[in-house]
Amino acid sequence: MESKRLVGKVAVVTGASKGIGAGIAKQLAAEGAAVVVNYASSKEGAGQVVNEIAAHGGKAIAVQGDVAKTEDIERLFAEANKVFGRLDILVNNAGVYRFAPLEEVTEDEFHRQFNTNVLGIILATREAVKYFGNDGGSVVNIGSSVTSLTPPTSVVYAATKGAVSTITRVLAKELGPKKIRVNSINPGGVETEGFHTLGFAGSDFEKQMIAQTPLGRLGQPQDIAPVAAFLASSDSGWITGEIVHVAGGLG
Ligand SMILES: NC(=O)c1ccc[n+]([C@@H]2O[C@H](COP(=O)([O-])OP(=O)(O)OC[C@H]3O[C@@H](n4cnc5c(N)ncnc54)[C@H](OP(=O)(O)O)[C@@H]3O)[C@@H](O)[C@H]2O)c1
Secondary structure (H helix, E strand, O other): OOOOOOOOEEEEEEOOOHHHHHHHHHHHHHHEEEEEEEOOOHHHHHHHHHHHHOOOOEEEEEEOOOOOHHHHHHHHHHHHHHHOOOOOEEEEOOOOOOOOHHHHOHHHHHHHHHHHHHHHHHHHHHHHHHHOOOOEEEEEEEEEOOOHHHOOHHHHHHHHHHHHHHHHHHHHHHHHHOOOEEEEEEEEEEEHHHHOOOOOOHHHHHHHHHHHHHOOEOOOOOHHHHHHHHHOOOHHHHOOEEEEEEHHHHO
């Protein structure tokens, strides 16, 4: 039987129109939370996630917004508050990635990845803090096992995820007095739309990752989602500032 650890809670999940974020949104809803499914451009994907949640008796709305833009973030949380009236959980999942050798790194690509993966987390957390109540809240950031693997050609992406780990530890200290916990999940390779779009499926990189994974396969969004629900719930009430590797032993 599915546990119902999040009844009465409200969660914002960024980048939840597909992939890991969609898996987390569905899990939080299955455990009783009302969920705000954020997306950048995939309106249809976000709508499908909302419909799936509703079909299982859960509550969700889709809200467009680029996490790297202050006005979008303000609108996202205002909308969440208007519809659901409180906030308990923020999952900073929205992220972009592309691997390239050093000589092909461009300023534009650096800013694209840092804007979403780093600035986006800071802006969303800053706004969420305004809405968490007296009982505090839980922020779950999505990092990556690239920070421990440090594979060649990941210089920009790995740098963004190194920043995610650092932000997690700093904000756990800064927000602890407000009863706000901040933790990260570092997934290993996870088979998602983004993973396929960027051509990782079937690549040598994928084969290498699986070979280095003690549990011997790629991850799926369903491998990550229950851990996000645990970190969002009071079951992890004494855990903050931690980076949890959810990677089948990779890293
Ligand atoms: N897949 C992996 O192997 C893996 C491993 C470790 C960590 N991660 C991390 O896990 C997270 C999700 O990855 P994924 O593989 O599930 O990615 P994905 O399939 O490409 O999905 C990315 C999601 O993020 C959203 N998004 C992108 N930029 C955004 C922005 N500026 N504002 C709001 N939403 C935005 C996308 O929305 P639209 O569709 O509307 O653009 C989409 O919902 C990322 O942080 C990634 O770095 C992934």
